[in-house]
Amino acid sequence: MIKNFKPRLYQETIFNTCSLNNTLVVLPTGLGKTNIFLMVTANRLSLYPKSKILLLGPTRPLIEQYYNNFIENFEIRKEDISIITGMIKPEKRKDIYNSSKIIFSTPQCIENDIITDSINLKDFSLIGFDEAHRAVGDYAYNFIAKKYVENSNKSRIVAMTASPGDTKEKVNEVMNNLFIESIEVRTEDDNDVKPYIQETKVKTIEVHLPDDFKEIKKLIESIIKERFKFLKEIGITDSSEMKGKKDLLLLQREIQSRISSGEKDFELMKGMSVLAEIIKLGHGIELLESQGIKQLHLYMKKIFNDARTTKTKAVINISSNPFFKEAFIRVENLIDKNINHPKMLELEKLLLENPDGKKIIFTQFRDTANVIKESLDKSGLVTNEIFVGQAKKNGQGISQKQQKELIERFRNDEFEVLIATSVAEEGLDIPKVDKVIFFEPIPSAIRQIQRRGRTGRLEEGSVVVLLSKGTRDEGYKWSAYHKENRMYRILKEMQKTKKIDKIPSKNLSLKDFTEKKEEDNIKIIVDHREKANKIIRLLIDRGVKIKLETLEIGDYLLSDRVCVEFKTIPDFVDSIIDGRIMGQLKELKKYEKPLVIVEGTEDIYSMRNISPNAIKGVILASMISFGIPIYFSKDNIESSEILRMIATKEQLNEKRSFTLHNVKPNNDRELQEYIVSSFPGVGSTLSKPLLKRFRSIRNIANSKEDELKEIELIGEKKAKKIREILDKEYKDYE
Template identity: 45%
Template structure:
């Protein structure tokens, strides 16, 4: 026994789930905060005691993987150096070393997937594989591939999936169960008899506010504009209605339909893209007005105004020039002067003040969908004399810098210690991080997702009574989203039970089928006379042929292609390739381009430069274009056809087309087999890359500047004569070069002149 039961006692429902899941693949659906991880520990203890080997627990983020590692280290009587976390921050060599010496490993799935693809680790000795946040095991997420490889490699396999909510879609739940090879589903809610004694109860309430007249007037103007943008789409038969209440997904789908038609040569429909783009922008503007407030809407309309003024998009330009939009902007300016914002804001401040007055050391989480709103709310709450802090994701948005995982952890620790009363969180606080239990959770706006709604509520009511308040603006999307999430949540448990029963029936049917077959075989053998025991045949040992080897660029590990290549039997060698994405022989390299990447490289001028380098380095290079090439990015089909013709004729590089990553892998494997087995070609990198000339090196340096393509780099060097003069040129001098405007010149000078600051040191 490895688990220190003197430190923690299992609850009744945890013991029951453990007993049912210790020998068969299980999906455990249990509300946030009710000890899913401890169930995994009970099973891990049992499996290690029975088989030895390793335990692998996967979590979507590094902080959560580290948190699980800390839990195992605290509760398991195993040397701490044998309990480790694997993430992409460790070098591949170090990860292989850590894997060998560890008994318990927590890890991010992408790291394990990459190590499996290149054969760096084996799952043979893993006796329990835990998938935390198991609802992610759909599509091409890393969980799917890892589960497949585990079922194939492990000597004593057992899978445990953990989630608070797998969603309400039956097909998605079936996909999760199929992908994780689930044989049994354990479902608990706060009202389950064996869970109820441990839940303090969550008081759920919603507060409705009335939009002020000025809001309604702006809303009316925007809805009229939306209706006018939708009308041509309805007349063309692309959408069923031009009501401004038409769901956003229908407007998105309209764009896909128009793109597909243009790709087929129906260019007349191309004019409708303008109306579809306007409709999408207006849809978003109305949603911001109804659910967020004037600050968020003003910020968005400001971006549209700048887009339109610079002529960046025709849709933005037309919207800003519409007299109704000008009137709406004028009304927003009036509201700003009057100090008006969304009435939900005042209601939120009232709730927070009452909670802190009642209990000064209260912990409160406010969830909002938008960063702009989180910034405004945190600022205003601090003005009330109540300490608040934002909690956002890692990605940076324009001037709004994201939070590193280190910073996120630091903020959560300070919140847990009571340094801040209020955490204003975007969706990053819903899943995957250990957010401390709180007294009050406020949804600044409802979310139409059952998963997200359950995750948010799970932050309170674990050890003491909690309160959840949902703020809604009457007669807006807020109400629609709230009831949508409630409906989906109810549907989720009905669907889960239905699917769970289906899994049981399938298992029983397969077991009865097996027993029937076994009985028939036994009866058959009883009737047959005993045969003489055959003499053993001397085995013929055939020399195993050398496998098909494919060199893969390290950046390609993010795609699905290397996984499929490995499944086809290829031996993967990961390198950082200077030219091409896959090398299959000394003569043949393959450049894989997704449809989007092909279009982008055509737009920014990289395409033909890449073809030149590919042709210089390899005798017979190939380009594979993956996905639907036409009908994306509003690029005219003739421009795409012209680029394809130039690649094939001017550069002499053949182009193959594939539907998806699986077909791309099949192409590459077949080409590799032809080269290596039929033509007996060696697999080698052609000196990694042909040595660059001085001029090429100079162009490469200048291309490193922001928004400078290969063509623009040539222009700059021709104009200034040397790299040094390019780097010392003023903004005015840079603007003399064709293709460089005021903004681009400013960005180039900024990169060259601003002092370097180490980001890690800055964060610490």
């Protein structure tokens, strides 16, 4: 099955472990993790010829790389191998699952298709999770692995990453979430991989902040010191000494928790606002120290602009502070003099001294990427392009298609330098990158390894780190260094002892797998906009069947008469402020037994600047005027359990019928819309335009396909289906 490559000794050793156990494979970038998965694929298909294989990656460019690797190195018909992305419609994805042997996909698609029961995981004898360090928190990998192990009697998992985590707790979390049984770790110093490692020279270039920068820093620090002194005076902190960002965020969460639990102390609220000021000012210092004057200037201008429209006290207080105003004037003077960060001079010098070959410049901030591009374009030193993520920030962002085109152009030597943010750190296969430049050190071991791995893949490469002496840059550099060393020590020890700290779980008996639970007969229709809510996964874990639909009213339909509107506490308060809630309650009343669930532990009366009486008024109006109860749940688990219990009572105990189309029209107009909306592909969106055009249901029933197609959003396929259902003879035995 394998062609065009000969496995290396370490790949064969790792393959042997993967063939026996669910395995976490930790290999430096460029050493062929995908080829190991390819070998395991061949093994599983030889054992289970009728089974399927799934390899998951976090981005579309990555899964296209897997596809191309398999096309080149695996004996398989092209029609038996497929890519699944969100661009493919769910119905088409279902066909692909049925017809394909090997599938490459982003995890979100597979998660959605598990929820809608469009994919049968029993068919798969192997699932691969690339960039496995993402398997933490609520990432889709975790849900997929859990359902796979529960449903397949021939499951095998291979998880791959260059860096799973820098603490034992993080590594264990990844391993438990992916049901890992064995670890295979290799570092660049291991004997079996050394022959294949290209030397990568790492160099740090230190720069010193100019005196003008230091003066601006002193002005901002003086504000921060004064704020810390205030926090000590009101008892928020024990010391007036300045703290790091990590400590500040922990303190902020602690205060937020106290406020959310109902503590309404004025000094606590004031302390929260002052902490927000300190964090904002600290970010300004970070920009000054590690990025540049232009970036700080943009940030300070935004604070002044926001202060004109916002009611946020932290922003208003900072903008009105005389030291901040003086710092801004000094920054503008440096902008006028075209003074830049000394890192920019070193960067241009580096590119001038090393004109040949491909280079990637990494920076954490899009503003810095723009400044670098502007400077390089002006100097004419090198041809360059910016590579950023899809999210639009200040109007800037590129699609995955554009990302792919940009990487292809870079691979084909159409430009010399790629200026990239974090989106390019993970998994991109760009051969022959001669030099990687960190515009700033980063405190993350995972991201440092990912950045460094962009060079030295096929030939020798070099890494240059630009560091501002005497700033947080130094702390970040050493933090990442120690985390990386600790990570490899932990992994080697776990591999040696074969000890994985399993997360305690409920003891399951044979009955759990052989007896049919009552939940297996329960179905809940969920509005498709709720598909990211963890509640859905919790319901599926309890055996509830989920069907995603477009619900015109509510979020969860539990029977023909019970419809539930779900809100978090912040969303509930927002809906009161913007007036949405009253309209939603009116619509819910069309069901016989409506319910509102409000989830969260925050203090509902402290969320926004709104009168407590206004909140109480809406709650009372819901219960008394509309007759709609409101249930307050503390978290996803409680919310899912309430939904399951009500659905069970309705569908099993009360034997209620279950249909999507069951709201009660209040008048003739609504009844007409209700009837027309039930036509194929119509719904409430098209029922009104149809009735406006044809004036009556009879006229719609008598219309021709061409007339139906005159309605916007009704094409040939939809018009044909409407006519078919109107003309079809009713048969009560179907």
